[in-house]
Amino acid sequence: MLFNSVEFITLVLTTLVLFYSPILKNKQVEVLIASSLIFYAWHYWELTFLLVASVLFNMSVTQLLLETRFKQKVIASFGVVGNLSILAIFKYAGLIGVTIFPNTDFASWLVLIPLPIGISFYTFQGISMVVDVFRGNKNVLKVVETHSKKNIFLYISFFPQLIAGPIVKAHDFLPQISQKYFKDINFEKVFHYLVLGYFFKMVVADNLKDFTFWMEFPYFQSRSSLTLLTYLIAYSAQIFADIEGYSLITIGIALLFSYQLPQNFNFPYIAKSFSDFWRRWHISLSSFLKSICTFP
Secondary structure (H helix, E strand, C coil): CCCCCCHHHHHHHHHHHHHCCHHHCCCCHHHHHHHHHHHCCCCCCHHHHHHHHHHHHHHHHHHHHHHHHCCHHHHHHHHHHHHHHHHHHHHHHHHHHHHCCCCCCCHHHHHHCCCCCCCCHHHHHHHHHHHHHHHHCCCHHHHHHHCCCCHHHHHCCCCCHHHCCCCCCCHHHHCCCCCCCHHCCCCCHHHHHHHHHHHHHHHHHHHHHHHHHHHHCCCCCCHHHHHHHHHHHHHHHHHHHHHHHHHHHHHHHHHCCCCCCCCCCCCHHHHCCHHHHHHHCCHHHHHHHHHHCCCC
């Protein structure tokens, strides 16, 4: 379900009405979970089982960490490795197959494994929760210890950032789950993020896509070096506008439900060095990797 599709806009508006409905004021988390499942199942409903399996796996690991007082590192490591294994199987099975087992039936079978949308994002968030529980983060422990399974489900499956990020850490998101009120929506910020996001996506990225199409084989063979350089620069702008557009839209929609998500980009193309570029590009991923590098 594309962010600029009629189906997605309808889903958001319907969810918004139900979310702030007085009748469902005590079921806000359930409304968001239901919308997340509809969003994820829209094009390939079978893969919804993988999302649910990921949520249940991380619930089980975190619960085991709370109930078991020994071998904490082993349990936490099992959780991290288990998440990464699921990611590797579904995202890189085809690449592994054609690289290690070329021209074999096994490789052909691996290539047929579907790529679930958003698997990187909800896998990383599952890892974040496991690591936070292992480290004893109080905000996360409070949720897990009270057996708030629906809150954990919402954290991993929250539909605005499910397929395009940003990656949200458990200790940043879980404490935000509480009763929300329509009057608390910051419409100025919502308008800012949505207008800017849709401008990047629909005006900049989608128009540049038709221009940079000529970089592909065999069209580029008849183009001059200067033209190809222009295509390259345009393609760089297209990539940034596309993923930044999605990130801004995500932040804006989350604000409609009074959830704050982190910024993901900070004008990376004006960076003064490679390290500065890394700090500005996909900030949530960089922050996630830094936190995981110190594990266990």
